[in-house]
Amino acid sequence: MLTSIKTNQFEGSESKKLAMMYFRVAIILFGAQLLMGLIAAIQFVYPGFLFEIFDFSVARMVHINALVVWMLYAMIGSVYLMLPDETGIETVGIGLGKLAFWVLTAAVTVVVLVYILIQVGPGTESTIWLINEGREYLEAPRWADIGIVVVVLIFYWNVFATYMKGRKTGIMTVMVADLMALAGLYLAGMFFTDNISMDQFWWWWVIHLWVEATWEVFVGALAAYALIKIINAKREIVEMWLWIEVLMLFGSGILGLGHHYFWIGTPEYWWEIGALFSALEPVPLVAMFVHVLYDWGKEQGIAKAKGEAGAVVKNGPAMAWIVTNAFGNFLGAGIWGFFHTLPQVNIYTHGTQFTAAHGHLAFFGAYATILIGMMYLGIQEAYGIKQLRATFKSKMAIFLITFGVLGMTVALTIAGYEQVLVERAELGAGWNAFFAAQDLPWYVQAQAWRLIMGVITFVGFIYLVWDLLTIGKVEQAEEAMVATA
């Protein structure tokens, strides 16, 4: 059953080439995200930096938009990478898929240029249609929203038609259902209302039901595919785990949405619903962590029992990133999320650096890690390498990026803790309370450390790009040398 997966040749697969195109843009946008983050971090420490030239609001907007968009690119790329393996056939509409890629990339370029060069507009409908929508994470102007919907429809049609025509594995079934929900939810963020409570109610339908439900299930499906691919895990076991994960992720995540409805004008019953279900959200993340390590240990044990020498891992860097994902998802989304998910705590932490700390570790741990792992999988296939081992650069990349993000998270947590105590508990959140808390040494030092850790993350990113550009050739040459020796 798995033979098609083993013998798949990259040269024969246009879908995988398309995947690499998406990965390339993803990594460029990842770099843009980090650069913008550095500018914003510098502005926290030196507020005069680029003042009224490239303000914090602009840097921060591009920072979080580049984040979302690079992840969507890498997600689409990952799906195109796995489609031929899972369905056993070539993706149906490659030409259309390529067209969608170029349309999306052109649109993203225009949007980013407008963000950077025009920044803000007058208080009219045309600003929302042409410049930016001014809603955190969903800033993309309306014309781009519509473009995104069209591109996503093309992508979805491609996935769905290929799925219907080819083999229907459990992983692909989850993927097809999940992608439909993911795409459909975007529509909830595409309207204007004068009512700020209504605005934020639907805004969270997109943000939360993406990041804490559909994206998590997406990651579950990716991890399942990658485990089969990298360590030859048994499909029956991996797919059973995947359904259990879907059960727990959707079971907790859908109503966990309630933890965003504590303070935006929505009724009190969301306190109980949000607290209960979001407190359950870490459970599947523990399960995913256990699952990855368990399967790895088991496959290694089986190999050893058979008397085979060496590691079962066929792609060292990808496996390292996937294990980091399993741990980072649990730590960043699970633990750091649970820290402030109960309303009794959240009344003080809501809207402080606590949220930023959680956001950094969760987006990195849950999503960035596994998507980088998928890029390594793509490279392995592109160069036809049987066993891709980590280079010095791969190790530097994963170590520095992980260390840097963890460091930023700790720094922001300390800043948030100080804000919670001084600004919120002691002073009660007014204008002056905010600045009094921003000026205390604990906070200032924490922001300085965040900047330092941000620079470390960026150095790690340079290693990552360098590695992604060179590892294929290096390992290919090495494997050829071993074969001829």
Place this chain on the structure above:
Amino acid sequence: MANENKSVWTSISFWRRSAGWVTGFATILLIWLTFDTLGQIRMGTDEELKEAVAQQKEINRVPAPTVINYHINYKMDEKRGHEVPVIGKKELFFGKEWNPQEAAELLHLGKLTSQAKNCMNCHTLLGNGAYYAPDLTKAWLDKAWQKGGPLQAMTGKNTVEEAMAEFLQHPSQYPTHARMMPDLGITADEAKGLVAFLKHMSSIDTNGFPRNFSKTVEQFKTGGTNAH
């Protein structure tokens, strides 16, 4: 298959069906709660507002735009255990009373401007946004903007709305910190709209967020907050 599963716990179809049921149930519950919540957070009408104020009745969670014609307070409610907005007597807003249509148009302009100027990528609104600048949920009620407060005094204006509007039009002329608000080209009309948006937001029932609002920094700095 020849080898049937011995136990339901290792049966893929059992977990697949369970996942389907649980997801379906959660989705249906969410949709049902959504309908209930949408009814409770719809923007109220002027009639409802008048009636609630006249009879001291409970008010819509999100009042009508004409709430800008009233004095708004934020007081501890013994029964609910946290502060709630209290709509008081009529007061002029930018020197006049706004009829329902004018108030709605002003709020519309303000909400649009808040998005067009990207407020949310420095400030938080209802606690959501960026953490570079103060939360604006109850900014209208901030003591610093009231008569005798430092922010109103710095602009040289006599009312909260005029002081806020002046600040919004020329923010970098009134630095309150090394971290300043940039000049975003906000016009006089847009500034009025923004202040109406802020006043309206302060009247929304946020279940007591932010808690313990607007204790003064002076009280904090002198130590022993309640020692008089």
